[in-house]
Amino acid sequence: NAGVTQTPKFQVLKTGQSMTLQCAQDMNHEYMSWYRQDPGMGLRLIHYSVGAGITDQGEVPNGYNVSRSTTEDFPLRLLSAAPSQTSVYFCASGSRRSPLHFGNGTRLTVT
Amino acid sequence: SQQGEEDPQALSIQEGENATMNCSYKTSINNLQWYRQNSGRGLVHLILIRSNEREKHSGRLRVTLDTSKKSSSLLITASRAADTASYFCATDDSGGGADGLTFGKGTHLIIQP
Numbered sequence: 015n016a017g018v019t020q021t022p023k024f025q026v027l028k029t030g031q032s033m034t035l036q037c038a039q040d041m042n043h044e045y046m047s048w049y050r051q052d053p054g055m056g057l058r059l060i061h062y063s064v065g066a067g068i069t070d071q072g073e074v075p076n077g078y079n080v081s082r083s084t085t086e087d088f089p090l091r092l093l094s095a096a097p098s099q100t101s102v103y104f105c106a107s108g109s110r111r112s113p114l115h116f117g118n119g120t121r122l123t124v125t
Numbered sequence: 126s127q128q129g130e131e132d133p134q135a136l137s138i139q140e141g142e143n144a145t146m147n148c149s150y151k152t153s154i155n156n157l158q159w160y161r162q163n164s165g166r167g168l169v170h171l172i173l174i175r176s177n178e179r180e181k182h183s184g185r186l187r188v189t190l191d192t193s194k195k196s197s198s199l200l201i202t203a204s205r206a207a208d209t210a211s212y213f214c215a216t217d218d219s220g221g222g223a224d225g226l227t228f229g230k231g232t233h234l235i236i237q238p
Contacts, residue, residue, distance in 0.1 A: 018167070047225045056230035057168075058212065062235055104167055113158060114226060116167030116216075 016040055016041045020105050020117035027095040035090040035120050036107030038076045043115070045108045046088040047072070048080065050101040051119075063088055071099065129157075129214040129229030134209040137235040146232040148214030149194075154185050157190055158226065162211045166180050171199075171212075201234075209236045 021036045039046065049064035049072075059072030063082040077099060079091040088107075092099060100123050108114040132147045148157070156175045160168040174181045174190045174197065181188045187200040201208055211233045215226035 049225075049228075054230060055226040058226070059225040063223045106168075113170035113173055114160075114168070117168070118165075118167045 016116050018025075018105055018107050020103075020115035021062050022120060023118070024121045025123070027122065028091070029095060029097060029124060031095050033092050033095065035092075035103055036120075037088045038086050038116060039088075039089075039105075039107040039115070040086065041107060041112070041115065042085060043107035043109045043112065045114075046082065046087070048078070048088070048090045049104045049105050049106065050074065051104060052101050058093065060075065060103075092122075095122075097124045100124045129216050129227065131212070131214055131229045131230060131232040133234045135235070137237060138204060140204060140206055141236050142204055142227055144204050144208070144234055144236075146199045146234070148197045148199070148229055150197075150214075150229075151195065151214050152190075152216075152218065157188075158189060158215045158217065159186075159197075160213045160215060160228075162213065162231070164210075168213065179204050204234075204236045206236050206238050208234060210234060227230070 032067045044065045048060040049057040051057050055062050058074045060078050061080040063069045066085050105117045105119045106114040129148045129150045156171045160169045162168045172188050174185045176190050183200045190197045211231040213228050213231045215228045
């Protein structure tokens with residue numbers, strides 16, 4: 015099993031550009047979520063999903079969209095990148111019988 | 126808003142010594158989890174303790190939970206250089222992680238050889 019796979023590992027965007035961070039899991043987990051990690055701030059929840067077709071907002075959802083058309087995939091879209099979105103983004107999956115499994119992150123820089 | 130707050134923010138000890146990290150939280154929880162993050166990597170789950178448990182062990186890890194004080198501690202015994210990492214507590218309010226865990230800011234642990 016690959017676990018949780020995030021792509022790309024690194025990305026540089028200009029202000030105003032859009033992009034999609036990809037996340038895929040092969041553990042058949044019903045829960046998936048996106049966090050951002052900033053220095054001194056810990057991890058903050060952006061969006062989460064409890065199953066295909068169901069998504070909800072976390073603590074810091076502004077500027078991000080998600081969709082969950084399949085159990086395996088949970089992409090995060092940045093609609094119009096801003097320097098404040100410079101961060102490391104982590105995708106995680108889990109279930110009621112399993113703790114969260116994290117990907118290795120995407121380092122995003124917005125200039 | 127942050128639910129868990131770890132203390133200390135940074136800890137440096139000699140290899141072989143024990144390391145203790147603390148976590149305080151604000152609201153009722155279903156369970157509390159500890160995660161480790163090595164530099165440049167994702168978080169890895171270490172141990173989960175439910176609200177009706179007071180102590181749990183896993184290898185060199187010992188976790189305690191005091192719901193009356195809304196606090197938890199993580200003890201790593203006989204530390205090794207490979208234990209150098211950041212450690213995060215995370216609280217689960219819903220009992221299944223359905224609305225995501227709430228993480229603290231972490232304790233950065235350095236094990237000196």
